[in-house]
Amino acid sequence: MLRTHTCGELNIQSAGQEVILTGWVQRIRDKGGLVWIDLRDRYGITQLMMEEGTSDPAVIETAKELGREFVIQTKGLVIERVSKNLKIPTGEIEIKVSEIKVLNKSKLPPFTIEDNTDGGEELRMKYRYLDLRRTPVRRNLELRHRMAIETRIYLDKQKFIEIETPVLIKSTPEGARDFVVPSRMNPGEFYALPQSPQTFKQLLMVAGYDRYYQIVKCFRDEDLRADRQPEFTQIDCEMAFVEQNDILNTFEGLTKYLFSRIKEVDFADPFPRMSYADAMKQYGSDKPDIRFGMKFEELDDLGKGRDFKVFDDAGLVVGICVPGCADYTRKQLDELTEFVKKPQLGAKGLVYIRFNLDGTIKSSVDKFFNETELKSWAERFNAQPGDLILVLAGDINLTRKALNELRLEMGGRLGLRKPDTYAPLWVVDFPLLEWDQDTARFYAMHHPFTSPKPEDIHLLAGSPGEVRANAYDLVINGVEIGGGSIRIHDKELQKNMFSILGFTDEQAQAQFGFLMNAFEFGAPPHGGLAFGFDRFCALFGGSDSIRDYIAFPKNNSGRDVMIDSPAIISDEQLKELNLKVTFEPAKK
Numbered sequence: 001m002l003r004t005h006t007c008g009e010l011n012i013q014s015a016g017q018e019v020i021l022t023g024w025v026q027r028i029r030d031k032g033g034l035v036w037i038d039l040r041d042r043y044g045i046t047q048l049m050m051e052e053g054t055s056d057p058a059v060i061e062t063a064k065e066l067g068r069e070f071v072i073q074t075k076g077l078v079i080e081r082v083s084k085n086l087k088i089p090t091g092e093i094e095i096k097v098s099e100i101k102v103l104n105k106s107k108l109p110p111f112t113i114e115d116n117t118d119g120g121e122e123l124r125m126k127y128r129y130l131d132l133r134r135t136p137v138r139r140n141l142e143l144r145h146r147m148a149i150e151t152r153i154y155l156d157k158q159k160f161i162e163i164e165t166p167v168l169i170k171s172t173p174e175g176a177r178d179f180v181v182p183s184r185m186n187p188g189e190f191y192a193l194p195q196s197p198q199t200f201k202q203l204l205m206v207a208g209y210d211r212y213y214q215i216v217k218c219f220r221d222e223d224l225r226a227d228r229q230p231e232f233t234q235i236d237c238e239m240a241f242v243e244q245n246d247i248l249n250t251f252e253g254l255t256k257y258l259f260s261r262i263k264e265v266d267f268a269d270p271f272p273r274m275s276y277a278d279a280m281k282q283y284g285s286d287k288p289d290i291r292f293g294m295k296f297e298e299l300d301d302l303g304k305g306r307d308f309k310v311f312d313d314a315g316l317v318v319g320i321c322v323p324g325c326a327d328y329t330r331k332q333l334d335e336l337t338e339f340v341k342k343p344q345l346g347a348k349g350l351v352y353i354r355f356n357l358d359g360t361i362k363s364s365v366d367k368f369f370n371e372t373e374l375k376s377w378a379e380r381f382n383a384q385p386g387d388l389i390l391v392l393a394g395d396i397n398l399t400r401k402a403l404n405e406l407r408l409e410m411g412g413r414l415g416l417r418k419p420d421t422y423a424p425l426w427v428v429d430f431p432l433l434e435w436d437q438d439t440a441r442f443y444a445m446h447h448p449f450t451s452p453k454p455e456d457i458h459l460l461a462g463s464p465g466e467v468r469a470n471a472y473d474l475v476i477n478g479v480e481i482g483g484g485s486i487r488i489h490d491k492e493l494q495k496n497m498f499s500i501l502g503f504t505d506e507q508a509q510a511q512f513g514f515l516m517n518a519f520e521f522g523a524p525p526h527g528g529l530a531f532g533f534d535r536f537c538a539l540f541g542g543s544d545s546i547r548d549y550i551a552f553p554k555n556n557s558g559r560d561v562m563i564d565s566p567a568i569i570s571d572e573q574l575k576e577l578n579l580k581v582t583f584e585p586a587k588k
């Protein structure tokens with residue numbers, strides 16, 4: 001070893017020891033007769049010091065020539081510091097340096113390697129290896145590591161076995177576009193990268209490995225956001241001989257274990273469960289943030305039939321009651337109106353009712369509704385004097401969506417979305433299928449292997465849109481942490497499902513024949529789920545961006561700006577792969 005200790009482990013008990021440390025020069029302070037260096041490695045920072053008169057002049061000379069991020073090896077004596085820094089574990093000591101050896105020089109880094117850096121996102125990503133030296137980024141990766149270790153410990157105890165599945169496969173139907181890889185040995189043919197190991201884990205159930213898991217990379221070619229990356233990681237699981245409850249209990253157990261081990265948060269009660277239908281009705285979202293109330297109340301019966309066209313023509317009149325905001329100014333209400341009218345939400349307007357502290361009621365629809373009528377609205381919400389009722393009307397789905405956003409906005413404004421409060425929730429009974437207007441066909445809401453609820457199977461022929469699935473999501477603080485389903489394990493039902501989804505028998509056979517064939521060899525009842533591992537880490541770390549928890553993430557255009565990928569390949573490679581590129585890349 002080139003060192004006797006790390007930069008994070010020496011303390012007052014070590015005083016008097018002769019030590020050798022290695023690391024990066026974070027900062028040099030030259031105060032005339034005294035020179036200090038902050039030496040950093042993965043474990044922390046240790047202060048080095050030299051003093052004119054008592055230290056070797058040659059060593060002081062070397063120290064003065066060091067630059068930021070130089071890699072050095074240093075030898076010295078651990079001594080008690082005069083002015084201590086009790087904020088860091090090594091803050092009571094410093095090293096009185098007797099030798100310094102430069103192991104490597106460094107160019108001046110393009111941004112400061114400090115907790116609060118001056119580097120913008122793009123620059124930090126280009127030099128990600130420097131960004132990764134920063135303590136907050138390192139802590140995120142350490143958190144990720146612990147989450148992975150603890151997950152493995154828990155699942156191992158529960159007799160799950162981690163099995164790797166291939167990365168060069170063919171299309172998996174998780175609803176996104178595939179990334180594809182041309183095959184040199186099979187000209188004209190392509191592999192697809194797995195959107196998830198879905199079909200393989202089901203095949204493992206057929207093979208008898210009744211508890212499988214894998215912490216695994218998945219690939220989806222879709223538009224990117226803060227919580228999406230083209231390649232991301234799942235804790236992917238599958239179990240045989242189970243019912244929905246068994247899966248929910250097992251993975252609720254994993255979630256509680258992780259919270260307890262890593263966040264020291266213990267949930268005494270079972271996680272609440274809510275049907276998809278209720279989630280949509282009460283929160284306008286299939287991933288409600290239940291850290292706070294402000295549940296939706298539907299007002300069709302109170303709002304319609306009073307000659308107010310906006311309500312009369314609406315598919316739904318629905319509102320929320322915001323506590324203590326009756327004194328919102330005109331300007332604040334205008335802001336909220338603009339918020340719901342923005343193109344992504346598309347509401348036509350916002351109706352408000354102020355339930356004033358003196359008990360009077362004032363609204364933006366006083367022309368159409370008298371005070372008694374508005375009082376009955378307030379009663380519907382169980383509103384208290386001082387509350388503000390906000391109402392939207394229009395198309396059912398769009399209105400729910402807009403009111404969901406408004407509810408989250410108000411929750412945020414009122415400080416009700418506390419980052420250190422965790423409110424988990426199972427959303428269950430998702431619809432099996434969703435209708436797509438544009439292509440005029442049904443799509444699997446989860447994926448085509450999800451089983452309908454047995455009691456709804458009779459609806460498949462006549463009203464497929466009404467069939468509920470044995471599918472579930474785990475939602476925490478409004479973030480979808482994961483989801484899964486009980487699977488179809490019967491060949492005929494699976495065939496029927498493919499046909500409802502618009503596959504001909506030949507297409508289904510060509511794409512998923514291997515799975516349906518496997519179902520003919522004793523497929524056990526099975527089901528599973530997958531947690532988005534990056535999202536889980538971000539939630540634990542208190543961030544909205546999964547990028548912060550990925551060592552080498554891609555930017556919003558799917559680029560790795562550090563290695564400059566994707567990139568064009570040589571004519572030779574194209575020829576070998578029998579590929580011809582017709583697209584002319586813009587000159588850089």
Ligand code: ASP
Binds near residue numbers: 484
């Ligand atoms: N494969 C699914 C997904 O990636 C999870 C599951 O159904 O187990 O969302």
